Amino acid sequence: MEKRSEIKFIRPCPSIYENNKILTPAYALQCLKHKKVVQINLDNCSLQRMEELSSTSTLEDVQRVGLLPLVDLLQSGNVCLTAIGVNEMPDIWVEKSMAAYQNFCHRFWPGHIDDPEATFRDYSPDAKEKKIHFQELSDEARTVYGLHYISMLQIQNIKLNYAHLTPEKRFEVYIYSMISFIDMISAYDLEIAKYAFWDLDSNTINQLSMSIHTRRKYIKENFYKNGSNLDKCRWYAFDAAMDLHWLTGANFSEDIGSFITLNGVKFETEHWVGTNDKKLYYISQDIHHIYYEDSTMKALSVCRENEMTAFQYWKIVDSISESVLLFRKQSKKESNPNITKLIDLAVQKIENDLQIFFLTRDR
Numbered sequence: 001m002e003k004r005s006e007i008k009f010i011r012p013c014p015s016i017y018e019n020n021k022i023l024t025p026a027y028a029l030q031c032l033k034h035k036k037v038v039q040i041n042l043d044n045c046s047l048q049r050m051e052e053l054s055s056t057s058t059l060e061d062v063q064r065v066g067l068l069p070l071v072d073l074l075q076s077g078n079v080c081l082t083a084i085g086v087n088e089m090p091d092i093w094v095e096k097s098m099a100a101y102q103n104f105c106h107r108f109w110p111g112h113i114d115d116p117e118a119t120f121r122d123y124s125p126d127a128k129e130k131k132i133h134f135q136e137l138s139d140e141a142r143t144v145y146g147l148h149y150i151s152m153l154q155i156q157n158i159k160l161n162y163a164h165l166t167p168e169k170r171f172e173v174y175i176y177s178m179i180s181f182i183d184m185i186s187a188y189d190l191e192i193a194k195y196a197f198w199d200l201d202s203n204t205i206n207q208l209s210m211s212i213h214t215r216r217k218y219i220k221e222n223f224y225k226n227g228s229n230l231d232k233c234r235w236y237a238f239d240a241a242m243d244l245h246w247l248t249g250a251n252f253s254e255d256i257g258s259f260i261t262l263n264g265v266k267f268e269t270e271h272w273v274g275t276n277d278k279k280l281y282y283i284s285q286d287i288h289h290i291y292y293e294d295s296t297m298k299a300l301s302v303c304r305e306n307e308m309t310a311f312q313y314w315k316i317v318d319s320i321s322e323s324v325l326l327f328r329k330q331s332k333k334e335s336n337p338n339i340t341k342l343i344d345l346a347v348q349k350i351e352n353d354l355q356i357f358f359l360t361r362d363r
Helices: 025-033 044-050 059-064 068-074 084-089 091-108 140-159 168-184 187-196 202-208 210-223 230-255 278-286 312-331 338-362
Strands: 006-009 037-041 078-081 261-263 265-275 288-291 300-302
Touching: 025 037, 025 068, 037 084, 037 187, 037 261, 037 338, 044 091, 044 265, 059 068, 068 078, 068 091, 068 300, 084 091, 084 230, 084 265, 140 168, 140 230, 140 338, 168 312, 168 338, 187 210, 187 230, 187 300, 202 210, 210 230, 210 278, 230 261, 230 265, 230 278, 230 338, 265 278, 278 300, 300 312
Parallel strands: 037 078, 037 265
Antiparallel strands: 006 265, 261 265, 288 300
16 A cells, blocks of 8 residues: 655745755754744645544554654644644534544643634534635635635636637736736746646656656646636635645745744744645745845745756746736835725636636537
8 A cells, every 4th residue: 555645844935045944853942942933834634634533543543644743743842733724624624624633632742732812713513515615705815815816717717718829828818917807926826827838748748857747747736727617617726726825825924923922932933834745845845935135025946957948938938927027026016905806806707717618618
């Protein structure tokens, strides 16, 4: 039987000196000495592994489901833990997931204390829906996840409705449509879009180096699968948006100075994502934000092997995105105060385009 993937810990936005940083009990202790505490944010994938454990599970069971590295960190006593992955679950699964999380903590993290200021996700225990519908989320949730949701939905829309265009032109449609929709662009989403529109025949794909081949395969599986109907397009887009949120959201938390109070002492929080999704971890090692030296400004670090830059496609799309991002940086436009309304209008427009595509196709 194939070994289950072990939980990995992603540092979404290291400094330029911290590439390939590994989370260990020794590192977490070192952070405490500098008035900083490591906070591990568990995604949906790791919470689902916890659901396989019971109140009598042993460390052998924990190892079987790939969570032993997490227990090693928790038993060092130097980290905080959150079940933030319940935010990407429909209400019907939240109660079961939180019970599994609390059982795990009780069983394998004895003596842990819940933060008295901790918040818990509201949910309806009588819910029946097994998928989250973006448009039914609260205003706050649609605002938080909307940029990535629109982005991932629009990639599917362009791949279906603009298949007649060249890959480079499809990328142009993507970048300028995002500006038109909400006047915002995520550098991370731009990188995903570049891979999404990079059309290759099977022979060329098979000749790629293993690092590029694997990165391209994992990005496709996590971020831009095309749905066969509108509902599937929505579900794929939301799953992809949540993955992007884990890889970029912690950056925002640290930017605004997130902290936790322990025994009356205020500690800065250093955010990590805990995930058993090996694809997400692999992608995060090749694409992630970094802080500039002595600055709170961030840049996106990406992989560009010589083999990739030899493709005319990559020269063109990198040039387009660099010029657009530079222009926007220099123009320093204020964000629109009605961003939630713009998000809703964009979702409505894209979903309408997709619906027309599927109706026309099925005639």
